[in-house]
Amino acid sequence: MNATTPVTVLGLGLMGRALAEKFLREGHATTVWNRTAARAEPLVAEGAELAGSVADAVAASPLVVVCVLDYDAVHALLDPVGDALDGRVLVNLTSGTSEGAREMAEWAAGHGATYLDGAILSDPDGVGTADAVILYSGPRAAFDAHEPVLKLLGGATTHLGEDHGLASLHDVAVLGLMWGVLNSFLQGAAVLGAAGVTASAFAPLATTSIKMVADWVNGYAEQVDKGEYPAPDATLNTHLASMNHLVHESESLGVNAEFPRFVKALAERSVADGHGADGYAAMIEIFRKPSATRE
Structure with missing residues (x-):
């Protein structure tokens, strides 16, 4: 994937907004969705596209990044629209457990998606800086294909291995x-x-x-x-x-x-x-x- 790959960001808390802002600043077509749509207004003003639904947000991009409270919240968002993930790479930057990551990977595969689990070792202000540590685990091929995009989020971006649980x-x-x-x-x-x-x-x-x-x-x-x-x-x-x-x-x-x-x-x-x-x-x-x- 090249540096202008369209990206979808689900969840616009402090961290989710920071992720979307970085993608926008780097010239990506960025689609966003949040349960409270008003949180997306500053991003829309910067050029983001606000999706009307989770399904529309997922359908908008080959790379879908989700950052919400916990894995239960991820499932609440994506379970109803799982089929829309077919053929996409789902990057979950939500904090969780290794067991949850492995279960999520199995769920994603059942819907035709490739899953990368991730962990952000930075505060929102650090996203996109050289010092931000972002850890990923899951299929190496999927990481390599999207590495130029994922590296935008932190200079210390590391793939830890194929085991989806390693990042958590x-x-x-x-x-x-x-x-x-x-x-x-x-x-x-x-x-x-x-x-x-x-x-x-x-x-x-x-x-x-x-x-x-x-x-x-x-x-x-x-x-x-x-x-x-x-x-x-x-x-x-x-x-x-x-x-x-x-x-x-x-x-x-x-x-x-x-x-x-x-x-x-x-x-x-x-x-x-x-x-x-x-x-x-x-x-x-x-x-x-x-x-x-x-x-």
Whole structure:
């Protein structure tokens, strides 16, 4: 497909609007649809075509991009018009699960469509920039055919593999990383705040420390892949002793200690499994095990 391939965008929330705006700016004939049609007015003013129905929107373009709340919302939109997808490439940039992505791929194939699942690791303002990370999984041939168009959405556009679930799996892995870092910062800010230190004053040190920890990731990844956990800097026993300090400080200052207690409990389990003399990467063995209960 060439750089002027017509594109349809279903869903005009903050992210959906950003996607449509980028396609328009790059000269694509862009058809849009949203449950609340008024949201499309700024895009129509820029040259987008507002479809009167989902079926009309799907029929307008060989490449259909959907970005809505969740996979249930995708099905609510597309199930009634599934036959209109015949011969088209459906790119789903809605956040979901790997199971949902695989099920959606099977559903799309049953209606004659080729399915690519995707994940946007950027905020709406970052769409179309060199730093925006957009992950895709599904048939390589379909990705290659539309890569020039899809790359417009982010400079760091990556095809992860044929397994439709890979984009969603990477997405949740990165979300877990984000929450872990942010929760740790907030815990530290709460502890320091109890001593009168502002979060703004803590932020520069936190940023430096986060970058330092980020430099460890590649080395930890090698250990995880090899299943060997040397401890050139500190053993898990040493980390556990420091965790006790954070729990004690939090509790003595009247700060919620649930998060550091949880981390400490995981480390204690790893030590009990015989990893006390290993490096911190040995904790992967705890995370690889199924949890005792599932919601």
